[in-house]
Amino acid sequence: MKPKKIIVxxxxxxxxxxTTTQKTIPVVVALLNKARDEGKTDPAKASEILERALRIxxxxxxxxxxxxxxxxxxxxxxxxxxxxxxxxxxAGNDAELKNKLRNLLK
Numbered sequence: 001m002k003p004k005k006i007i008v009x010x011x012x013x014x015x016x017x018x019t020t021t022q023k024t025i026p027v028v029v030a031l032l033n034k035a036r037d038e039g040k041t042d043p044a045k046a047s048e049i050l051e052r053a054l055r056i057x058x059x060x061x062x063x064x065x066x067x068x069x070x071x072x073x074x075x076x077x078x079x080x081x082x083x084x085x086x087x088x089x090x091a092g093n094d095a096e097l098k099n100k101l102r103n104l105l106k
Contacts, residue, residue, distance in 0.1 A: 028057045043070050061090040068104045
């Protein structure tokens, strides 16, 4: 499978402006962006949004990373580790994402 470039918008930073071999459903990308914005002020709302994204696309490693990161910030370490471990399994050949997920296991 040939990697494709996903570019959401310039102001979203480098999380989604990278080459990936994972197919990302556009609505999931929108939910990831919304959760990232909400996470700055309301982690619980961001968590709800990411859980919705996982219901839509349960194989998206980036969503697992984002949700695991929020759970860790909320002090929910067991859930964070479980989500990170699942994300690692789904990350495929994305070494950068796998490293980020492994860091959440610490």
